[in-house]
Amino acid sequence: MASADLNYEIVKSFNGKVVVIKYGGNAMTDSRSQEQVLNQVAEMKTLGIYPVVVHGGGPVIKALFEQSGIDSEFVDGHRITLKNSMEVVEQALSGKVNGELVNRLNRLGANAVGLSGKDGGLVKARKRIHNRQTESGPEEIDLGFVGDVDVVNPDLLHLLIKNGYLPVISPVSGGENGDDYNINADMFAGHIAGALQAEAFVAITNVDGLMEDPDRPETKIVAITSGEVKKLFGSVIQGGMIPKIEACNIALDKGVKAAHIVNGAMDQSILLQLFTEKKSGTTIKKE
Numbered sequence: 001m002a003s004a005d006l007n008y009e010i011v012k013s014f015n016g017k018v019v020v021i022k023y024g025g026n027a028m029t030d031s032r033s034q035e036q037v038l039n040q041v042a043e044m045k046t047l048g049i050y051p052v053v054v055h056g057g058g059p060v061i062k063a064l065f066e067q068s069g070i071d072s073e074f075v076d077g078h079r080i081t082l083k084n085s086m087e088v089v090e091q092a093l094s095g096k097v098n099g100e101l102v103n104r105l106n107r108l109g110a111n112a113v114g115l116s117g118k119d120g121g122l123v124k125a126r127k128r129i130h131n132r133q134t135e136s137g138p139e140e141i142d143l144g145f146v147g148d149v150d151v152v153n154p155d156l157l158h159l160l161i162k163n164g165y166l167p168v169i170s171p172v173s174g175g176e177n178g179d180d181y182n183i184n185a186d187m188f189a190g191h192i193a194g195a196l197q198a199e200a201f202v203a204i205t206n207v208d209g210l211m212e213d214p215d216r217p218e219t220k221i222v223a224i225t226s227g228e229v230k231k232l233f234g235s236v237i238q239g240g241m242i243p244k245i246e247a248c249n250i251a252l253d254k255g256v257k258a259a260h261i262v263n264g265a266m267d268q269s270i271l272l273q274l275f276t277e278k279k280s281g282t283t284i285k286k287e
């Protein structure tokens with residue numbers, strides 16, 4: 001976007017503020033859209049904003065699982081992760097995806113630093129107790145080494161941000177007993193946004209936003225409150241959208257001003273959503 005198209009009053013209100021961007025695995029596969037997402041992240045930094053990137057890596061995990069002959073199954077947007085597959089998840093996320101994003105951002109001059117939930121004790125994980133809603137009531141499912149965020153210690157992030165670095169974070173984190181946990185990247189990012197008291201939380205995905213009917217893009221919800229969106233669980237909100245909306249609500253509950261869901265494949269979607277009146281995706285606010 002020509003920088004002149006941005007609303008500079010809005011840009012100014014973000015000056016010196018943190019924006020946490022969750023970059024979704026499924027929005028990373030196309031190299032052109034990846035390039036334009038990372039260009040926008042780098043541009044935000046030049047506008048005096050402190051972006052922090054949290055990434056998933058679905059397609060890379062899937063490819064490595066196939067190579068290793070591991071099956072993978074999702075329950076309500078969370079990937080069931082057994083002990084042997086946890087190693088592969090860590091290779092994919094903290095290794096391949098993280099390294100690639102850091103490298104590309106640095107080629108754009110963004111001073112990116114790659115880390116995971118383990119670094120500097122950023123996130124302590126605990127095993128997730130997952131309740132799947134069924135017609136006969138909630139049913140507890142063992143997701144293996146899928147974790148929830150237990151505690152966030154954002155000290156290391158503050159240190160990096162303050163010194164001009166752009167943190168790029170893989171959600172793999174350590175638990176109390178030394179086990180590694182795979183935390184859904186949306187949930188992880190929502191907690192990080194909360195701990196950093198971010199100005200905004202942006203989830204970049206492969207659809208235009210939250211839709212009343214996922215098969216009909218014209219049913220996209222442009223703006224909704226966290227109270228209203230909670231009523232859509234169990235009907236409108238399915239699969240990978242479940243942890244994404246939960247993450248938005250976690251961030252908002254912890255004081256983040258607004259949460260957004262935007263399409264990584266749409267040109268300039270992040271800048272349009274944050275810094276213009278032409279909203280590209282869905283905005284969720286407390287009230």
Ligand code: ADP
Nearest residue numbers: 024025026205206210211214236237238240241
């Ligand atoms: P990501 O890698 O971005 O986390 P996910 O596949 O986990 O991607 O989550 C995004 C997916 O959620 C969409 O591709 C879509 O299939 C699904 N989805 C479920 N319910 C909705 C909804 N109401 N509106 C939009 N997308 C939805």
Ligand code: MG
Nearest residue numbers: 024056077240
């Ligand atoms: Mg997902």
